[in-house]
Amino acid sequence: xxxxxxxxxxxxxxxxxxxxxxxxxxxxxxxxxxxxxxxxxxxxxxxxxxxxxxxxxxxxxxxxxxxxxxxxxxxxxxxxxxxxxxxxxxxxxxxxxxxxxxxxxxxxxxxxxxxxxxxxxxxxxxxxxxxxxxxxxxxxxxxxxxxxxxxxxxxxxxxxxxxxxxxxxxxxxxxxxxxxxxxxxxxxxxxxxxxxxxxxxxxxxxxxxxxxxxxxxxxxxxxxxxxxxxxxxxxxxxxxxxxxxxxxxxxxxxxxxxxxxxxxxxxxxxxxxxxxxxxxxxxxxxxxxxxxxxxxxxxxxxxxxxxxxxxxxxxxxxxxxxxxxxxxxxxxxxxxxxxxxxxxxxxxxxxxxxxxxxxxxxxxxxxxxxxxxxxxxxxxxxxxxxxxxxxxxxxxxxxxxxxxxxxxxxxxxxxxxxxxxxxxxxxxxxxxxxxx
Amino acid sequence: xxxxxxxxxxxxxxxxxxxxxxxxxxxxxxxxxxxxxxxxxxxxxxxxxxxxxxxxxxxxxxxxxxxxxxxxxxxxxxxxxxxxxxxxxxxxxxxxxxxxxxxxxxxxxxxxxxxxxxxxxxxxxxxxxxxxxxxxxxxxxxxxxxxxxxxxxxxxxxxxxxxxxxxxxxxxxxxxxxxxxxxxxxxxxxxxxxxxxxxxxxxxxxxxxxxxxxxxxxxxxxxxxxxxxxxxxxxxxxxxxxxxxxxxxxxxxxxxxxxxxxxxxxxxxxxxxxxxxxxxxxxxxxxxxxxxxxxxxxxxxxxxxxxxxxxxxxxxxxxxxxxxxxxxxxxxxxxxxxxxxxxxxxxxxxxxxxxxxxxxxxxxxxxxxxxxxxxxxxxxxxxxxxxxxxxxxxxxxxxxxxxxxxxxxxxxxxxxxxxxxxxxxxxxxxxxxxxx
Numbered sequence: 096x097x098x099x100x101x102x103x104x105x106x107x108x109x110x111x112x113x114x115x116x117x118x119x120x121x122x123x124x125x126x127x128x129x130x131x132x133x134x135x136x137x138x139x140x141x142x143x144x145x146x147x148x149x150x151x152x153x154x155x156x157x158x159x160x161x162x163x164x165x166x167x168x169x170x171x172x173x174x175x176x177x178x179x180x181x182x183x184x185x186x187x188x189x190x191x192x193x194x195x196x197x198x199x200x201x202x203x204x205x206x207x208x209x210x211x212x213x214x215x216x217x218x219x220x221x222x223x224x225x226x227x228x229x230x231x232x233x234x235x236x237x238x239x240x241x242x243x244x245x246x247x248x249x250x251x252x253x254x255x256x257x258x259x260x261x262x263x264x265x266x267x268x269x270x271x272x273x274x275x276x277x278x279x280x281x282x283x284x285x286x287x288x289x290x291x292x293x294x295x296x297x298x299x300x301x302x303x304x305x306x307x308x309x310x311x312x313x314x315x316x317x318x319x320x321x322x323x324x325x326x327x328x329x330x331x332x333x334x335x336x337x338x339x340x341x342x343x344x345x346x347x348x349x350x351x352x353x354x355x356x357x358x359x360x361x362x363x364x365x366x367x368x369x370x371x372x373x374x375x376x377x378x379x380x381x382x383x384x385x386x387x388x389x390x391x392x393x394x395x396x397x398x399x400x401x402x403x404x405x406x407x408x409x410x411x412x413x414x415x416x417x418x419x420x421x422x423x424x425x426x427x428x429x430x431x432x433x434x435x436x437x438x439x440x441x442x443x444x445x446x447x448x449x450x451x452x453x454x455x456x457x458x459x460x461x462x463x464x465x466x467x468x469x470x471x472x473x474x475x476x477x478x479x480x481x482x483x484x485x486x487x488x489x490x491x492x493x494x495x496x497x498x499x500x501x502x503x504x505x506x507x508x509x510x511x512x513x514x515x516x517x518x519x520x521x522x523x524x525x526x527x528x529x530x531x
Numbered sequence: 532x533x534x535x536x537x538x539x540x541x542x543x544x545x546x547x548x549x550x551x552x553x554x555x556x557x558x559x560x561x562x563x564x565x566x567x568x569x570x571x572x573x574x575x576x577x578x579x580x581x582x583x584x585x586x587x588x589x590x591x592x593x594x595x596x597x598x599x600x601x602x603x604x605x606x607x608x609x610x611x612x613x614x615x616x617x618x619x620x621x622x623x624x625x626x627x628x629x630x631x632x633x634x635x636x637x638x639x640x641x642x643x644x645x646x647x648x649x650x651x652x653x654x655x656x657x658x659x660x661x662x663x664x665x666x667x668x669x670x671x672x673x674x675x676x677x678x679x680x681x682x683x684x685x686x687x688x689x690x691x692x693x694x695x696x697x698x699x700x701x702x703x704x705x706x707x708x709x710x711x712x713x714x715x716x717x718x719x720x721x722x723x724x725x726x727x728x729x730x731x732x733x734x735x736x737x738x739x740x741x742x743x744x745x746x747x748x749x750x751x752x753x754x755x756x757x758x759x760x761x762x763x764x765x766x767x768x769x770x771x772x773x774x775x776x777x778x779x780x781x782x783x784x785x786x787x788x789x790x791x792x793x794x795x796x797x798x799x800x801x802x803x804x805x806x807x808x809x810x811x812x813x814x815x816x817x818x819x820x821x822x823x824x825x826x827x828x829x830x831x832x833x834x835x836x837x838x839x840x841x842x843x844x845x846x847x848x849x850x851x852x853x854x855x856x857x858x859x860x861x862x863x864x865x866x867x868x869x870x871x872x873x874x875x876x877x878x879x880x881x882x883x884x885x886x887x888x889x890x891x892x893x894x895x896x897x898x899x900x901x902x903x904x905x906x907x908x909x910x911x912x913x914x915x916x917x918x919x920x921x922x923x924x925x926x927x928x929x930x931x932x933x934x935x936x937x938x939x940x941x942x943x944x945x946x947x948x949x950x951x952x953x954x955x956x957x958x959x960x961x962x963x964x965x966x967x
Contacts, residue, residue: 097838097839097840098581098582098585098619098838098839099579099581099582099619100619100622100623100839102574102575102578102619103575103577103578103579103605103607104603104605106575106576106577107575108572108573108574108575108619108620108623109571109572109573109574110572110620110624111570111571111572111634114570114571114572114573114636115570115571117573118571129902130897130900130901130902130903131897131903131904132872132874132902132903132904132922134547134550134551134872135545135547135550135551135554136544136545136546136547136550137544137545137550137553138538138544138545139538139539139542139543139544139653140542140576140609140639140641140653141539141542141597141609141641141653142538142539143535143539145534145535146534146535149534161577161599161601163597163599165597165643166643167540169539169540171539173576173577173609183534183535183536183538183544184544184546186536187536187544188546193918193921195907197904198547200550203576203639205576205577207601207602217575217576217577228907229907229908230907232886232907233907235890236907239894243897349887349890352887352890352891353890353891353894402533402534403533403534403536404533436568436570438568450668451785451788454671454785454788454789455788455789458675458789461566461567461679464566465566466565466566466567466568467566467567467568468567468568468633471631471664471665471666471668471669471672472665482629485629486568
């Protein structure tokens with residue numbers, strides 16, 4: 096019986112082309128975070144299930160998590176998200192290290208889902224968090240990192256936007272304007288979270304099921320119409336809730352000063368579902384009409400360490416997955432070509448006697464930090480150039496029996512069609528010739 | 532109830548210090564492979580269990596693998612090694628791509644083991660393979676990559692050695708000299724594989740259980756005494772098995788020509804257990820008397836694609852784990868310090884009014900590719916330098932109300948104790964000053 100060649104359902108094989116693309120993503124992500132002094136971390140792929148239960152409740156655990164009992168009767172899960180891990184790790188060290196703690200990671204995460212566009216059973220997710228930052232400045236930094244990351248791929252404000260809100264505003268509108276109780280408030284969060292994903296009729300239908308009074312529904316619809324920071328400030332003022340908008344106002348001022356307002360849109364429907372956020376919440380949306388969806392989300396939280404019996408330590412963070420990022424970049428034609436590797440030189444020989452000479456020159460050039468491919472068989476000259484193209488080298492070395500006698504190699508520059516002969520001892524001269 | 536802060540048993544949290552060390556390892560590994568034109572790949576963490584069963588037999592599956600049944604009744608495993616995955620992937624593309632195929636990966640692997648020194652339940656393993664290479668030249672390349680990698684950490688031949696053997700030699704000695712049947716041959720492989728791990732008495736005892744005749748034991752002991760390539764060549768000649776040593780002889784000649792013989796030792800006890808190797812087998816051994824153990828292993832195989840009903844495609848590969856590598860480097864005092872990050876400048880302000888100016892300069896410097904940390908609160912000058920040290924920056928910027936008025940910043944070079952004032956618009960001048 097033959098074994099399947101395909102990867103496990105919903106997962107991906109990264110052949111060199113795909114892996115180079117992934118390395119490109121990872122490198123941009125690391126640079127964006129490190130330019131703000133964020134430090135890398137990682138945790139294990141497996142965590143005990145109780146960690147997720149404590150944070151997310153039973154729902155996520157039962158439906159989407161990969162969990163199993165190990166041979167030592169521990170109930171473990173493959174991590175579906177990074178936040179519980181980072182919270183666990185921060186809880187170990189936050190008392191000793193200086194604040195704010197700025198950390199980033201690019202973990203591989205698994206969820207048991209029906210695979211579909213932009214959603215597989217695994218993805219790699221850039222996670223960036225700041226803990227213990229004062230006031231709005233941690234939030235500002237996280238938003239800057241997200242914007243800089245997208246810009247580093249060549250994206251601008253015509254391609255993506257950050258829709259943001261503040262859960263304190265939502266909480267206050269529900270409590271003080273709509274005057275609904277906690278249970279209804281919880282249900283409203285769920286309904287509003289799905290606002291963009293359903294038709295207006297479907298939205299109204301779910302809303303009606305809550306049996307709210309007419310005035311409450313009117314007030315809710317008025318709130319849901321807000322789409323500018325200045326309007327929400329005005330609105331909260333009119334409801335005697337000015338204090339509630341202070342933070343958003345301050346954040347908005349600083350985004351302005353840093354000339355980032357073009358990327359920002361206030362959106363009353365961004366609430367980040369039943370998540371653990373307590374302040375700022377945001378989603379980065381693709382402006383591509385064919386891919387109108389959230390690319391990533393984030394926000395501020397006050398109580399992540401609570402489950403470890405640790406004192407409160409607030410933070411802000413966001414996560415961006417590689418699958419949605421790829422869809423975004425493809426849609427805006429921002430994805431470079433990765434099908435060919437990049438190497439410095441292809442060293443070939445045209446006579447068996449030249450094998451050793453080829454290997455020796457290759458070794459010396461590698462010691463100088465060059466990427467050198469050698470053929471392992473003698474290669475006809477007419478095949479050399481095609482091979483060089485496949486291997487992404489601009490230079491090819493040819494070594495025949497004449498070159499062995501004269502202890503030299505011929506090097507051709509494929510682009511300029513020039514050619515030079517070097518003594519094999521002249522490694523520095525060869526190196527200079529290969530510099531383009 | 533408080534949740535545990537510790538990682539799951541046998542796994543590791545990578546705090547920034549550890550993650551920087553890991554990045555250092557990964558970067559050296561990638562460079563060693565890419566200097567030979569090896570291309571990166573990766574596969575999923577989860578594979579269907581039948582893939583491992585087909586390759587390794589039931590034993591590994593039952594004892595050491597993390598396996599479970601998913602919600603769709605698929606029997607899956609967290610990958611315990613990379614070879615089955617790379618074989619599966621190569622089987623998809625080998626007909627279309629030019630040979631040899633040179634690939635490397637650094638996957639995270641899991642095995643259910645009792646955690647001990649140098650052996651956890653997970654590790655990250657550098658895997659490097661060449662498929663479809665002619666003759667001994669693929670093997671030569673793999674050995675070179677392994678040696679270059681160790682050298683790139685500062686190691687030399689006084690610190691590690693490559694013990695190598697050829698399974699064809701062992702096969703032929705068993706069959707033609709010892710004249711044992713296949714079943715006994717299989718058992719002998721197992722016993723010899725444990726030669727270095729047991730006392731001579733224990734070895735003799737297990738050997739006696741095979742009930743070999745006296746001559747056979749005498750011949751085996753003679754074989755086991757060989758410890759030089761020249762001796763094994765001589766030995767095989769004396770047994771009329773000269774052909775069997777041709778490959779080893781050829782490999783040895785080329786290792787000599789590339790001046791790598793110092794790293795190589797012939798070792799008749801290296802057989803790589805019941806693994807899938809069919810030709811060259813090798814282990815890299817730590818010469819540190821306190822850590823006398825195999826750091827990594829590899830070899831040549833002829834039939835990896837068989838389970839996919841694909842034509843034969845030979846290859847050579849090796850794997851090196853991060854845990855054993857770390858133990859090696861620590862033992863030889865080759866591990867650099869990673870406790871402090873590296874940043875370019877710490878930007879601080881001494882007056883709230885200077886917040887915006889600090890953030891604006893920081894933004895502009897980041898756009899130039901610099902790593903810039905800003906404080907988010909006003910910071911007293913006497914605390915600035917201690918903070919800079921922790922953040923690994925040689926420069927600190929100070930901005931008070933005077934600097935706001937004059938639209939400037941002061942920058943101190945902590946090492947030289949010099950200091951200069953710059954207009955905040957002079958980003959190029961600031962950049963030049965920060966170049967060290």
